[in-house]
């Protein structure tokens with residue numbers, strides 16, 4: 001290859017990642033990644049690190065499930081592993097209220113499809129054995145909708161997102177778990193956005209037999225590492241009995257490298273695939289940071305700063321429709337309606353990484369992953385107000401910033 005044909009070294013700038021994810025990765029996590037030595041996937045400290053990660057994950061997720069570990073890859077890698085227990089012909093009810101649960105439902109339809117279903121529409125199969133219950137964007141999946149669908153269909157499996165990041169809505173996990181128990185349904189939950197933010201024990205939701213999350217949101221470990229999953233013995237028995245169509249994302253086989261063999265914890269894992277010592281070190285440090293922060297404290301901190309952001313964008317004339325604590329989803333004031341994507345693009349061009357919604361209706365999403373300070377929230381509000389005003393919104397930036405200062409002062413006084 002000619003020198004002139006070689007691209008210059010790739011430089012990626014530091015941006016303010018203020019979207020639904022990925023979140024700003026802690027410097028300690030990046031240092032762990034970069035400082036790990038070269039060691040193969042069966043070296044003693046790499047294996048020990050994986051076993052320690054498994055134990056930390058059980059703590060963070062509040063579970064005694066032996067089958068709790070990380071699936072190499074992104075959130076959808078963990079979800080693929082989770083949904084692998086669904087076989088062609090299985091009856092499933094999937095609740096959809098936004099982009100991500102919509103993609104989950106597509107995964108479920110692909111897994112549950114027959115050969116004929118796939119042939120009829122290979123990229124978007126519609127097997128009759130999968131019922132998709134659509135809840136309008138901006139609303140949560142609630143008790144009534146869940147009870148009605150499960151009572152009527154009595155499926156083998158049901159699927160729901162805990163926090164739907166597409167619309168910023170928290171769905172009713174208690175109602176989902178209870179309804180699954182009541183109707184003898186095996187519940188599967190996409191907890192990609194809630195793990196590491198919400199304060200909950202998965203063992204308090206016995207109707208849910210399988211959970212999947214991701215590395216880059218609440219866990220804050222973007223250096224592409226591990227998507228946490230957790231399965232009850234009931235789920236594992238199902239997979240053991242019926243099998244699944246995957247080696248790499250096999251819920252039982254993938255667990256072996258984490259020291260989970262034949263339903264038991266063993267001292268050292270056995271080979272499943274070539275794990276990266278760098279990734280293990282980064283994931284390990286991210287989990288340590290989560291435990292040091294403390295799950296309840298972290299949840300309170302997110303709620304506290306999300307409220308500050310929510311009140312500030314309301315003061316700028318925006319209408320917030322979300323109820324997650326890591327993300328604000330909003331409608332712009334009437335003067336800017338229809339210009340959401342233009343506004344988001346203008347922000348992104350300046351390294352201020354906010355997002356539009358990815359499915360209709362178009363709204364703006366501003367996230368606060370790892371931005372838990374008055375200074376960080378003030379910076380986000382100031383940049384957002386500047387772009388709104390550059391587009392002629394005439395929003396009261398000074399008033400919004402003053403409101404933020406008052407909010408933080410009052411909160412401190414109250415403590």
Ligand SMILES: *Cc1c(COP(=O)(O)O)cnc(C)c1O
Pocket residue numbers: 021074075076077100101161163164165166190191192193214215216
């Ligand atoms: C982000 C997200 C996903 C996808 O995660 P990736 O890391 O992009 O694969 C799936 N479900 C929910 C609820 C999410 O928020």
